[in-house]
Structures are given as structure tokens and as C-alpha cells.
Amino acid sequence: MTGRARAPRSAALLALFCVGASTALSGCGGGDGDPDEGTNGVGKLSAAKIERKAKAAAERAKAVRVSGNVVSKGQTYRLEMRLKESGGVGEVSAEGGPTFELLRSGRDLYLKAGTDFWARQEGGKEPSKSDIAAAAKLKGKYVKVPEQDPAYKQLSVFTDMDTLLDGLLTMEGKRETGERATVAGTRAIRVTAGKGRGGTVDVSLEGDPYPLRLRRAGGAGTVRLSDWNDGFPLHAPKKEETVDYGKKISPEKHSG
Template sequence: MTGRARAPRSAALLALLCVGASTALSGCGSEDPDAGTNGVGKLSAAKIERKAKAAAKGAEAVRVSGKVVSKGRTYRLKMRLKESGGVGEVSAEGGTTFQLLRTGRDLYLKAGTEFWARQEGGKEPGKSDVAAAGKLKGKYVKVPEQDPAYKQLSVFTDMETLLEGLLAMEGKRETGERGTVDDTRTIRVTAGKGSGGTVDVSLEGKPYPLRLRRAGDAGTVRLSDWNDSFPLHAPEKDETVDYGKKISSGAQGG
């Protein structure tokens, strides 16, 4: 008699727990993957991509880090960008590392002695080349707008142009797996079954693109610190020097 009385009470307690958890679960024991998200996970791959691009276009600032392949050369970027310019470091594979700073149309480059010593066609520098280059070490050199290097290097400091290129994908869009980027929940959009690129889009807050894998194995890039402002101003006069020549050979990692 006593044993038969306990079973209904246990069943009633289980049912009560299930009902009480219904606000957090879509069913007892079944978690809603979109709970607490911005809702883009319910959209088609094409719509998720459009929302990610719109969020990026409307942002005021971003940090870009990772590897990109451009015109057959591999670069590693550590840049902070906003509409008025950018600042950061670029490393050319097989070449040297240099810093870029752009405010408005003014582009500055800062590099070490080896970079400047190889400006004459990338040939092995002599003692006089090294001595002259030593005077430029640690200084910002303003890149003339008519120099071919200006167009090549300014892309790395142009938020709109760089993001447009990075976010380009090729092939049919499909929704991929969910995951996290720096503890932020994401959903992946793939193009061409992944060979045309992938983008991991934030499921929290605005649907910013947080990680990109470019088509054709052309690098992986992280995008972070969206809308985080940072100071950007031209270098002081005592930090700059007039090089007086084109700098194209070194800018291409020679």
C-alpha cells in the first residue's frame, strides 16, 4: 500500500520539474540552440552573410589579425582600422616586417635597417647602404601618393576596402556548424562547400563576422574589437624623415 502511494508522487514531481524548466528549454531535456542569441541562426546562409556584411559596413572600427595572400605574396597583418585610417604591423613572408600608419590620405611607413638598405632593386646592400639606412631606423617615412607602393600598402589601412576583399566568397552559400570565437557563440556560412571561403558570424549582439577563411587557401583572418575606438594621429615631426626616393622594392618584402 505504501509502495503504491510513492510512485504517483514521484511522477508528479518529475512533471513539475519539467514544467518549471520550460522557460529555459524548448522541451524537457531539449535545449533551444537559439536561446539568448541575436536570431540570425534561424536565417538562411545568404541572409546571414548579408547581415554580417551590413554589420561590418556600419561599424566604426575593427582589429584585423591573421594571414592573407595578395598577388602571390603572403602577409601577416596586425592592424587596427577605422574610417579615417589605420595603424599596425605587416610582415611580408620572405621579407621584412614594417609598420604602417595612415591618417586621411597621408600614409607613413616605419621599418628597420635591413628594409631600407635593400631599396636599390633588392640587391645585397653594401656598407654605405647599411649606414644610410641606419638613419631611417625607427623613423616614419611618408609614402608619396605617386609611388606604386602607396596603392599597395594603403589597402592594409583602408577599413572599407580591406573588409570588402576579405569578406568576398565564391560559390553556393550553405549554413555550417555552430561554434565559438573567443567565447562568443557563432554560426558558420560556407561557400562552395568550404573551398570558396567561410565566415563565422556572431550569434550574440550584432552579427559581426569574427573569423574568415579565404577562398583558395588564401589565409585565415580574425576580426575583433568591433567599434572599439583608438587614437590615430600623424607622427610628430621629429619622428619623421624624408626618404626622397620611391620605396616600392622594400614594400614588396625585398
């Protein structure tokens, strides 16, 4: 009698456990459940459609953070940039070189770097004492990059959300869906191009299908995309914080 009395109670406890755990588990009877349950549904689409939705989401976005390595013309750059339609702000460093800050508000582009960066602008040669003295005056200052200077076009790309994303999201080869993964705590599905050799993109399965991580074709860098649509302040530096050299950046000619 005692044994028979315990069985219903145990069954009731098991039933309560199943109800309480139902949001975390697929069920108490086993089975994997639907992997797309609770997602935005893009995981059910073809690779090409997933990629198109990711690009469309990126095009609609008002802001993004770009972090990672990008290889351009044989040079590796480390990026940590926040971008939006009106400009961007953050840090860039070339492999083996110093880190510098970029800030663009509208068409005005500013660069801030340490003494070593400015002292080595003349072809990377060993700086002289006068080079170092001239460069020291720029430490902690935002130098306005003239639009006529070739450096403007080269550097402004890192602050242009549309241009940078368009280049990063370009892949080559036949698209296929790959494995599912978690990127910074967000479930994602991978789209590969050319068996992975043409690049990969991990697309969010939660909320808007934003691209979250990119591996560029030919080993040209890996980039994380985050903080989609998160606003941030962006304005030109104060006048006392800036140096304007006119038509060309050349700290040496202003050494006095």
C-alpha cells in the same frame, strides 16, 4: 515513516536546483532546447541572408581589428591592424621578410621599419655597407610615403577599412550554412561558399551579426575580425619622428 518524510524534502531540493540552474541549462527533464535562444536570431536565416546581414553590419561599423594571414599575388602577408574610417595603424610582415609598421591618418601614409628592411629595397640584393649605413638612419623613424610612389597604393590598402573588408568578405560559390562554433568566446554560425572551397565566414550570433573569422577561397589566408566599433587614437607622428623624401622613397639616394 522516516523514509517517507525524506522524499518531499528531496523533491523540494531538486525543484530548487532546477530553478537555480534554469539559466544555464535547457531544463532538468532533458532535451537540447532551442539553440537560437538568447542569440540575435540570424541562425534561423538562410545562408545568403546571414551573409548579407554580416556585410551590412561590417559596413556600418566605425572600427575593427584585423589579424591573420592574407595571400595576395602569391605573397603571404601577416596582418595585425586596427582600422577605422580615417585610417589605420599596425604591423605587416611579408613571409620570410621583416616586419614593418604602417600608419595612415587621412591621406598621409607612414612606414616605419628596421635597418634590414630599408637596406634591401634595391631588388632584395645583398646590401652593401653604404646601403646599411643609409638605412640605419631610418631606424625608428616614420617615413612618409609619397602618394605618387607606387608603394603608396600597395601599402595603403592595408590601412583602408572599406577596401580591405570588401576584399576579405568576397566569397565564391553557392552559400550554405555550416556548423556552429565559438570564436574568441562568442557564439557564431558558419556560412560556406562552394562547399568551403570558395571561402567561409563565421558570423556572430550575439549582438550585431559581425563577421568574426574568415577563411578565404583557395587557401588565400585566414583572418580574425574583432574589436568591432572599439575606438582607438589615430594621429600623424610628430615631426621629429618623421622623414619626408618628397616624391619617391629611396633611402640610398639620401645617404650623403
